[in-house]
Amino acid sequence: MEFIRFLFIAILVLYIIRALVRLVLPMLFQSVVNKAQEQHGRQQYRSTQAPPVGKIKIDHIPEKKSSIPDSEGDFIDYEEIK
Numbered sequence: 001m002e003f004i005r006f007l008f009i010a011i012l013v014l015y016i017i018r019a020l021v022r023l024v025l026p027m028l029f030q031s032v033v034n035k036a037q038e039q040h041g042r043q044q045y046r047s048t049q050a051p052p053v054g055k056i057k058i059d060h061i062p063e064k065k066s067s068i069p070d071s072e073g074d075f076i077d078y079e080e081i082k
Helices: 002-048
Strands: none
Touching: none
C-alpha cells in the first residue's frame, strides 16, 4: 500500500513539474531573446553613427619592426645532414 501511494505521489509531482516547466521556460526564453535583440539594436545604432568631424579613431596599432635592418638579409634555418 505504501509503495502504491509513493508511486502515485511521485507521478503527480512529475506532472506538476512538467506543467510548470511548460509555463515558465517559454517566458524565460522570451526574455533572453528580447535582451539579445536589444543589444543587437544598440550595436547597430553605434555602428551606423558617423564619427564626429575632426576626430581620428585608431582601430589597429601595428607591431614594431625588429631591430635587425633589412640590409642584413633573411636568416634561413637549416639542418646539417651527416
